Amino acid sequence: MVETFQDQYRLAYRILRFSSYLLLGGVIAQFFSCLSAYLIISDSQAAGMLAHILIQHLSYYILGCTFIALSLANVLIKREQYGLRVIRMPALVLILVTATSSFLLIPRMDFLRETALLDGMPVALSPFANYFAILNGLTFVSVATQMICCGLMAWRLSKPRSTQVAPY
Structure with a gap:
């Protein structure tokens, strides 16, 4: 007796695919x-300053959508839908990169900016200019990494699945 699981998890796959598309749209909107x-x-x-505020506010949206997608994928993996293992790593990298940029890099750059303004100069002319440029470059790299991870997740979830058959 062969039992197919294709129709059993159709709604879960649609929700997962939809959340990955929302995530990709949010990251592209953040970039633009x-x-x-x-x-x-x-x-x-x-x-x-405006770009960093946008990154920080959209990071909550990105983290929420990624957490939902990763949680749903883990539930389906435990129910023997092993094809979803391919989105675990991009989702974990996305969570790590988003949290690092929003909760470590940008607050540090805000502190450097405020310190320079208290000294009466813009951050580009302060002694912290090189350090600030490095942090700004890392923030740009993290936004690019977010786009790559989200695109990878959406691409892997948009591929048609083969029929899942459980042997007895």
Whole structure:
């Protein structure tokens, strides 16, 4: 006797795919909003502040969607849907990168910016300029990594699944 599981988890797969598409859309929106802040505002320090605020606020959305997708995938993996193992690593990297940029890098850059402003100069002219540039570069790399991980998750979930058959 052969029992198919294709229709049993169809709703769960749709929710998982939908959350990964929402996640990808959120990360792309984050990238374009940060890019437009740098292109529209002529003051690079103000543009950076706005971009970092956008990254921090959208990080809660990204972390929430990633947690939902990872939790649902883990539940389905425990129910012998082993094809979802391929999204575990991108989801974990996404959580790590998002949390690092939002809770470590950006608050440190805000502190450097405020310290420089208290000394009466912009951060680009302060003694912390090189350190700030390194942190800003790491933040850019983390946004690019977020886009890659989200795209990888959405791409892997959009592939048609083969029929899942449980042998007896």
